[in-house]
Amino acid sequence: MHRPPTAEAEVADELAAVRPGLVPRYTAELPGARAAVLSRLWRAFAHEPLPWIAGRDPARDALVLRLRDGRRLAGPAADPYRTDAYVAVVRLDGVPYDDPARLVTDLAVPHSAGFAAELGHSVASLALSRAGQGNHPDEWPASDWGWEQRVVDGHPFHPNCRSRPGFSVADQLAYGPEHGPVVGLGLVPVPASGCLVSGGWPRQLRDGTRLLIPVHPWQAAHVLKRPCEEVLAAHPLMSLRTLAVPGGPHVKTALSARLTSSVRDISVASIAASAAVSDFGQALPAHTGGLLHVTRTLGAATAHSPDLAAVLRESPGAYAAPGEHVVPVAALAGTALPASAAWRAGFARLALGVGLRLLELGVALEAHGQNLLVVLSPSGDPLRLVYRDLADIRVSPARLARHGIDAPGLPARMLTDDPTALRRKLFGSLVGGALAATAGSGTALREALAAVVGDLPTTPDLVALREEPLPVKALTLMRMSPRTAGDMWAQLPNPLC
Template sequence: MERVDLMPPPAGDDAASREAVAARADAYAAAPLLNCLLREVARPVPGRGDGGHRVYRLPGADRLLRVRGGRRPAEPELYAAGGWHRLGHTELVKLVADELRRHTGVANDELPAEMSDSRDAVAALLTARAGATPPRDPYLRSEQSLLTGHPHHPAPKARGGGPAAGWLPYAPEAHARFPLALLGLREDTVAEEGDTSALDALGTAPPGYRLLPAHPWQLDLAARELAGAFADGRLLRLGTTTWEAWPTAAIRTLYAPAHDLFLKFSLDVRITNDIRRLWRHDLLRLRRTDTAVARAFDGGPGAWLSDRGYRTADFAFEALAVLVRDGFTGHLRPGATPLLAAGLVEGFAGNPLDTAADPAAWWEAYLAQVVPPALRAFAEHGVVLEAHLQNTLVAVDAYGTPVQALFRDAEGVKLLPEVTREAGWERLVYCLVVNHLTELAAALAERHRGLDPWPAVRRELSRHGLPEAAALLTAPTLPGKTNLLLRWTGADGAAARYLPLPNPLATAQR
């Protein structure tokens, strides 16, 4: 099974519907978990695959595991007592946990719970989507399409273990949209930097106060921390916006179409590798980083959605922080439609990967928009974009052809010489090539049998006079991030450890 069916489950509350949702949730949750296990721990067994199966050895206890499919592995089976036995998601989690304990010598009770939480979240999302109406705007549809999420993370949909009722109303995957809470922040407690003037246009604050929008889930999570400020008047509740905001794939980043503005909030919830809080140290370096990136994009290819400033309270600096990000005005080419790159991989109604009349030409156009801005920023300005699937938007024309790339999120950007050139290049290769182009190439080849996407990537990289890019064409391996081992060993979310993956560029025909 190469692709997980993205149609919603049948509506209804009968046993058959619940069983169908459970089976689909297992499949969605198993695919990224298996990707991690097969990449980071398991070893392929040559000659043992048959009928679409691939067989792997789990070295911890010398067990054999087989799966179907490639890009999204499915139907895991364990060999025991002379035969293959199908693993449900619960059994798969237990197998992975046992293998990691043996492999690392480290115990971890937290990550298996996150794996189960991720699967349960998918089930809740599938049920909610069956009764939800997708947005008409293709951009918003692409942002809200990620039921699988990060394809190489063991628990990409975990939501902190809380009940679904607490987070489901704000879930992009459930096609949520909602008004923002508006707070009045006493003027003498305001902490801000950069251009935050757009926030003042979202409502009206009383004299002596400044307007501070808040994510409703954020207020629920921080209720105890903020109770004193509401009691003594440092914070006032001013109601909600008259318009609705749409959660994007990043969950805590919302798009407000009425103001063509993105707003990023703190959420004290672990999502993938990190607690999604706007950390003080990141906010304090925001202006320097964003200015460097904007300079790198000035006059060059592509566009940068600037993180132009932040506003918060000095008594709850991280909990109440809101970051103001550019919308599309002044950046997007006239007549073009932006689409999230991760959405192209996942799939949504209107996905140009499904409708491209000439997929090879479409892919060349895509590469011509996405690759040059990232390489130019690195080579000429020492800027390492976090150009992965979720931080890249690709604008297409009326025919679905890519005509522009837009990048976002200064928080993930690294600057030379804050990191070494070698470390910066490794990170760029992982984000742009492994996380981004490899996934999109596989999705394209899956939809258009017979297409080899890698010669076009070679040609695009060879057009740039960057020594590292030339070396990449013959390097035997690419760096693959070890998200499973990082989470199991409790490494910091910002840490990155890589293992070597076969480099398809080195074997692609020129």
């Protein structure tokens, strides 16, 4: 059967046209990129409630999946917390597959065709990201964006870790943080009377009666389809659509493209609520004994369109004392720090202590490796946490009321008293995300958690963390369920059991 050109081949052709010197490195990185994506995919097949899997037969060093159509899919034993590319090949009825896109294509289960295309793009984009990344010097970066640009592989557990549909090779080289570009943001003038503003809007982004809204150049060209003079030099952070202006704020731009899983525009509702949410966030550090900082939203504006909006945020670096470093948790794996069991335990004690304290009060952070940052001492000890982007937290009005805390103006979608929903939000992101990815394996995660949970205050939430399966987002199931809105969940083996 004739197969269309693969994403790998298409990227190679584009790369030969725009950066031919990078083609050999890109080609050399492809096998490792396939294994990295296949490892993430195998984790999903082993643990997510995918409807076309009838059963799972684990052995000591292997796992066999029984499909509902009678086929068998076999691979290595799956550690749900392992982050290295340990799956090189799986076998579908004895036929070996090292290419995740081809595997999902040949599985031919519902909605597999679209997901296979995303996987192919993820592999090719990951190989490109690795090819374009130079060797890091031993010294730590001096800038906040320097840390962010060290995160080359994207989401540690999502098979779509580097999927950027709609981005050409030239776009990725020009805008991808791992390639280290300087991006020129445009400023689109919009009459102030036609905008919704939340919080303040700086004088330098005003022109008489007009607001100047920062716009990503990709958005200007592909969505707004208008010329936009690039006047604000900025450095892309790991989310790609948020950029750091040297000496200024972090600017979250609307980027109406699907990155990993979600389209990254900015809803009008989120702009309207941003000031109230930011004010609420500023009250949280007082309840953590000074162990948490929350970055402020300095201003937000929209032209009443999710395609033309921007949010200005305080840089997390504002919370570092001289000699300290503020490091996104996602970047920790690229340092030598997690190699130390004592360091992992110290970080787990800090992160779990703060997360569980806030959860008891009624605030469930989405503390994954992008939102959560750690303040490190000059010698690398974890001192405090910084949290940014409160848009997806969950808040329990009943728990807040028990502790005499007010939360006026928060959007309804944030509010829930359901303990399952609150625990999913925190445990899935912090334990199944940030701590697991930093540890790098189930064994290391178990050791770190076991070293600290006995010292934490006993609450119903801690009991659930110690005794119940660990909830995480079922990322592959969500991508293969296009008609189902909202988050879907999987239950991983409890690392403490």
